[in-house]
Amino acid sequence: MxxxxxxxxxxxxxxxxxxxxxxxxxxxxxxxxxxxxxxxxxxxxxxxxxxxxxxxxxxxxxxxxxxxxxxxxxxxxxxxxxxxxxxxxxxxxxxxxxxxxxxxxxxxxxSKIEYIINQLFLNYKNNIWEDMDMMRYSIVKAIVMYQPEEIISGMYENTGELVQLLKTFFNKRINVNKTNPKLKEHETLAFTQILILLDDINVKFDINxxxxxxxxxxxxxxxxxxxxxxxxxxxxxxxxxxxxxxxxxxxxxxxxxxxxxxxxxxxxxxxxxxxxxxxxxxxxxxxRYDSIEDGLNxxxxxxxxxxxxxxxxxxxxxxxxxxxxxxxxxxxxxxxIYSDDFIILVSLLNYISSFDTVNEIKAVDKKMHGEHFNAYVCKELESYFGRMESKLPIDPIPGGKKDYFYNQRGAKVFFNSSKQPLLKINEGCNIFNVLSVGFSNDGNAMITISENKNFLCYRLPKELFEWAMTCVAFANRGDNVFPSKVQFTKNGDRYYADVL
Missing domain, CATH: 3.30.420 (Nucleotidyltransferase; domain 5)
Structure with a gap:
């Protein structure tokens, strides 16, 4: 029931x-x-x-x-x-x-600021050369943390000059960072990349x-x-x-x-x-920083x-x-994309909860807790950046007692990949309409194809593992080549794959 x-x-x-x-x-x-x-x-x-x-x-x-x-x-x-x-x-x-x-x-x-910045970059997508998610993240974080009055005013009072205001702010921030280059190395690199992107941007957007x-x-x-x-x-x-x-x-x-x-x-x-x-x-x-200069600390x-x-x-x-x-x-x-505050909250919960008693907390020099927590948060943020760099979609799989689910294309996928049929590749050339390539939970290469108006998922021969890895790597960088026709060639015990 x-x-x-x-x-x-x-x-x-x-x-x-x-x-x-x-x-x-x-x-x-x-x-x-x-x-x-x-x-x-x-x-x-x-x-x-x-x-x-x-x-x-x-x-x-x-x-x-x-x-x-x-x-x-x-x-x-x-x-x-x-x-x-x-x-x-x-x-x-x-x-x-x-x-x-x-x-x-x-x-x-x-983030409300993120919502606004997304309007500015509405027509800009991730691709193999530009990680737009990271660009958006860096811009939003800079505005949220530094609260530059000229940028915030420009969002509402003079949107036509917003791009120039952003350029001015990031140039100023890069110059200020030169007084503490070691602490601000990653920030300066991100801001430099943003300046390149801002040279070609659409500024016509509505805030709703x-x-x-x-x-x-x-x-x-x-x-x-x-x-x-x-x-x-x-x-x-x-x-x-x-x-x-x-x-x-x-x-x-x-x-x-x-x-x-x-x-x-x-x-x-x-x-x-x-x-x-x-x-x-x-x-x-x-x-948060109280001023641009405070950002050096x-x-x-x-x-x-x-x-x-x-x-x-x-x-x-x-x-x-x-x-x-x-x-x-x-x-x-x-x-x-900008979720620092929530990551910091969860980090605080986990950091403090790692202590069993107050005496354990007091056993640590009270001046060091802030430093230890900061290191813990940095590690969590680094992990988040790694997940952000992955462009492969994460879609929920409904729970239930069945031993299979249907993927995005509507093909049946078994949780136990050994039950998945192996793609039959005959000697010579074989052309398939490939919809997607990926991997099972246990690391087997999988392929979803369109065949006679049906969507079917197969295991790939282990010899095509590296090819599947390459396809996923390109998709992960924002360059997904599927759906496409793919020619699989079998020559004895060798397998080849070419996207047509």
Missing amino acids: VQHFNFFYDESEHSRKINHSTIVSENYYDNFITTIVGWQTADEKIVLKKYLDFEEKYSDRKSDGELKSTTLKKRQFKNGFASLNRDNIEFILDLFSIFDDNVLLYFSIT WNYDIAFHGFKKYLIEKDISKYSLFLDREGDDGNTLKAAKQVGLTFVTEVDSKEITGIRMADMLVGIISKLLKSLHEEL KKILGEGWFNLNEQQLFLYKQLTHIICEVNNAWYKSFCG
């Missing part, structure tokens, strides 16, 4: 309009954050009872009859959980205890916030979890219904707007997304972030469990 699921959506740091006054406002934060919580309908009474008991316990915190995440203030997270008082620690611990294995979770984090980005990852999450029967409830805000329209635009069909006062699941999502956004903002404010977390008691340490372990362990899935989190 197919199970039905209920999901509840809320968001934080949304900007109904992106303009100059939005970005320079004191409480502006670059990331748009969403959280969706859900569960099987059969488990709903159990989950809701826990949350309603939690709300009853803290009824004195309600505002206008509703317990909202605004009961926790951003200033209380100045040093993360280390700056929380006893009452707020107990409050959050009780909240976190509700998120057990019955609860499904999804997060998305999207699109809420679709909040749901692209969730659609993939549903596929990965093999969830076909569901209801998604959105917190109703205003009369425009833009969030509802966006959810339907990406193909989510069972979507309804509701009042958070009446729907407990919405309030539960609001509480979690509120805590996550406050942690993200505090981390960002601690690590290494930014590390202050000692206060690691001055924890046992309850605060347990809070970090609980949030690590919620974000990194409970009902894990590849698409449990979904970010844009």
